[in-house]
Amino acid sequence: MSVREAAPVTVPAHAAPAPTGQLQRSRRSGQWWVPWLFLAPALVLFVYFKFIPMAQAIGMSVQEVRPYLGNTWVGGANYTEILSSEGFRSAAWNTVVLAVGQTFGSMVLGFCLALLVEGQTRKLTFIRSAAFLPVVVPLAVVAELWRIMYHPTGDGLINQLIGLVGLGPSGFINDPHTSLASIAVTGIWRGAPYDMMIFLAGLAGIDRGLYEAATVDGASTWKRILHVTLPGLRPVFAILFVLAAVRGFRTFTEVFLLTNGGPNGSTEVVMTLIYKLGLEQSRLGVGSAGAVLLFAATLVLTVCVQLLRRRRSA
Template sequence: MGKAIEMSFHEVRPFLGDAFVGMDNYAEVVSSDRFVQAIAQTVTLAAGVTAGSILLGLVLALLVEGQARHLWVVRTAAFLPVVAAMAVVAEVWRMLYYPAENGALNSILGWVGLGPSQFLASEDTALWSVMAVGIWQGAPYNMMIFLAGLAGVDRSLYEAATVDGAGTMRRLWSVTLPALRPVLVILVTLAAIRGLRVFTEVFLLTNGGPNGASEVLMTLIYKLGLERGELGVAAAGSVVLFLATAILTIVTQLVRRRADA
């Protein structure tokens, strides 16, 4: 980390000696349209994956809670995306998305009367297609954490709410979600950090394309540093990403402490 910070203030020239450039690399990061677009798309992707995977994970947890004897196969199968290698996951989803005319997903769209979509090859859908993969892979992990949280909820609270005439949704809103608040804070923090640092699925599915429509900060840093050799600018981008992650973590913890108080 110290070396990355040092590099961010230099024009890195292997074998020729580094030249100190002060804040020039950071100025390029802030002013570059490409960086701004990548940051905006990173935040969009992180927010979408965080919200989608947590919501889907909660729904899955509520569906299988208390059904370990009967739904253990479902729970095991649902967790497989978490342990599968991202390279394998990306290839499976690539097969689902392509080919455009008769791919699996487009065939399903055809059955309901919708036209074929280019998914990863369209600027309008590439980022959302990658987001769907992130939600699909992150939801089972969140499901398992939610199941652990649900196991600790006092059953007498549900009984008291039922006696008071509370329905299913009212019990969810007034009993389940407040009890899961610490779990939610942890999951939001972890999912948001993973979202900001997303790289593998974007790199394997779209490589930031088409025309930068799915470029995120990590893939841009990779291309600048390892493909174009602009190591100083790439290091500055890495420091910006680190600071954003640190700020997000601090803010989340402050919100948690205020809520607990």
């Protein structure tokens, strides 16, 4: 019994499958505009409400703004005036102190919270959601809540709590010596849960085998955090430092609602000073110069952190 061998099937040259790269290019051809179509509404809002006002602020910073009379060119006179102002230097110092305190305070507290609530159980999910509530609460509500708790008399909530350990009542936001620290505590309380969530995402990306190997080697909990957790979270720390620092430099609402720069200018920051110069005193040119200086400082900080991060990773 003979078995016929199957004749080889020849595929025409025109029927040969196209390369994978060519198929992908053919599928994407003519559709490059689809992502931009979805981004268009957000881009329009950004351009109209952010980039155009930024360009106008830069233009007004070198002009004497006179509504209905026409602006006049003054060059760098506005920058000279605001840089030579004692009020601006004091506000800049308060801004730096507040930004540093809020940045490191929220990062340390957020890191500790992330270590405490890391896990997959339902109880931890509820605790994480409850801890994140300060972030979603409107900042005006947060400021009013802390203003009530900071009531300077002995009947205030925080004064009653510290009275339990024998400490006398404090003026908090009404005392020039404690007002800035009180605002920093409010910012830390609100910013730490946001940092906690980013730390949790970073902790999820650390290889669990490293913890197991460290445990086998007899490393304690503190050593595992020091030699495994912290190195694994180095990129997260860099990102959070930039975000928290920018958040600290742009502090306005809590200061404006809690103290409005008082008492005696002890909590005056650059943002509240710009607001007063531009909208209360109608010195829009000088206020715009202050805003440009604040933007430049934030930009320099961000670029320096990114360059330092790239140098370490190289």
